[in-house]
Amino acid sequence: MLKQQLRAISSLLTSITMIGICVGMTSTLLSLRATIENFGTLTTGVIMSAYFIGFLFGTTRAPKDIRRVGYIRAFGGLAALAAASILIQAIWIDPTVWFVMRFLTGFAISAIFVIVESWLNTMADNKNRGTLLSVYLVLIYGGLVAGQLILGVADPAGFMAFAIVALLINLALIPILISVTVEPTTHESKKVPIRSLFKLVPLGIVNAFIMQACYAMFYGIGPMYATYIGLSVAQVSLFMASFILGGMLAQAPIGLLSDRFDRRIIMAVCAGLGSVMALVLAQLGASVAWLIYLCVGLFGACVLPLYSLGMAHTNDYLEKDQMVGATGAIIKIGGVGSIIGAPAVAALMQFGAVDFFFLLIMALTAVVCLYSLYRVTRRAKADEQLTSSYAMLGPSQTSDELLTTLVDEHEYQVELAEREAEEEGDEDDEKEAADEIKERS
Known part of the structure; x- marks a missing residue:
């Protein structure tokens, strides 16, 4: 059973491994290139923080977009956004541009993780979910390590390292776009x-x-x-x-x-x-x-x-x-x-x-x-x-469940308040009806 499920999600795991390689390369690549360009440590630190700002923003916005256009189309668009943001940083060496592009990269990568983990949760059951997630995480860490090693043979001062990252992101599209998988659904949680x-x-x-x-x-x-x-x-x-x-x-x-x-x-x-x-x-x-x-x-x-x-x-x-x-x-x-x-x-x-x-x-x-x-x-x-x-x-x-929780928190509170108000209104109507019956009696 487990082997069959691993074969079923092999294309998904291949895609996320490539994404892991890109994530591993990009952070180190930009840090080294910023040093070469004499951006300064403080400026570099601010640029690097833009990734996490984008990642955090992606956790509150991306799930809505994914539900609107679908998981497969969203994956393709987000991967294209990540690849473009990397190439723009290679073409336009400017701290402000890098900050914006790093933000977009973080946004895209966070949403890609949403898609991949939702797929995994859909394919897994309670008996093997831990095993499948462990395989997934080992591949993520393996990709991060491979990304560092690939960067060791690429010159961060040139265009080639950026091109490799963009190429791998685009190659990651192929396995997931040609696979046929039921799109995951979300669940209500407290x-x-x-x-x-x-x-x-x-x-x-x-x-x-x-x-x-x-x-x-x-x-x-x-x-x-x-x-x-x-x-x-x-x-x-x-x-x-x-x-x-x-x-x-x-x-x-x-x-x-x-x-x-x-x-x-x-x-x-x-x-x-x-x-x-x-x-x-x-x-x-x-x-x-x-x-x-x-x-x-x-x-x-x-x-x-x-x-x-x-x-x-x-x-x-x-x-x-x-x-x-x-x-x-x-x-x-x-x-x-x-x-x-x-x-x-x-x-x-x-x-x-x-x-x-x-x-x-x-x-x-x-x-x-x-x-x-x-x-x-x-x-x-x-x-x-x-x-x-x-x-x-x-x-x-x-995961999609976690991010949906963040997105819907405010909406949930509003809906809950409206529901309570309706229930109170229904109770008042029932009380008035009871009083009216008593009066008629």
Whole structure:
């Protein structure tokens, strides 16, 4: 059964793998090219944050457009938009243009993830959904690593690297456009306001904000930092690939541990080890490149699973009908952290504090470690933790259900208020009718 389903979605998985390669290449490519063009670290950080602004905007707008024009047509249009935005950045080297194009790229990629994950959820059932999503996420991480390695043989100062990204995005259209799959549907779920969620599971909110800020710092400014300490373009690619590969290999083992022990303890251990590795990386230079690769791989193994751990911990304390809405709220918080992260560390580096790159990440992960331990002392472990098992989450992915939750939140509240008003009106009418009958009697 599983093999048949994998064959059925092979074209979909092929497309998303190519998209993963492009996502992996683009962030590092733009960071390196911005360094070559002397944009400055602060300007580069702002440009990189535009991707996360677009991604966040895509989570609130794209689902409406997808429902209006259909998933297949939307995928084609969004992929074309992403490819065009990449090529425009190669043709027009200007910070303002890059900011706008980076925003459009983030918007398009977020909506593409909506389509792909909705397809996966439609094809899967409860018995193998976890397996299929694990295959999907391994391919995403594999694509991110491959993107870094491809960039190592392409010159970021030229046009070729941008052309490769645009070419791969267009090639990703072919498998999904020729496949025949039933379009997914959405489901109603209970909304969970951010304020209520923070009162219920504060660690989940704090973890999402801080870790997504750290990811944005590393993906957006990491290549620039690696260049500053003396790594070549090929070495920068290995630097970034090691980080992603470490996270990919550690996701499943850490997830299994978190299902057996208190997740907050596992989060504290991962964040604490991540802080130590960040401190070590802050002391290393280009003369020991192999040690940098090893340490950054271990660093990725510690910090990349933290977002998924926080999501699983949050779900431990929620009802099933709250989980989708809660994840939507966490996406919002994480998106804000991503938007702030890259410019914040870039501002420090702009004023000559290059060494502060990993030191700031160290401080942030230490906060997660200490706060996780603090929450252990304030609240008992969830009684039914095993009922909401850990799930691997990619660095920038969402699902149609989650995004639809964000889009419809306001509309839902309005509809609910109107429904309650109607019910109250019906009760008043019934009361008046009863009184009239009594009077006639």
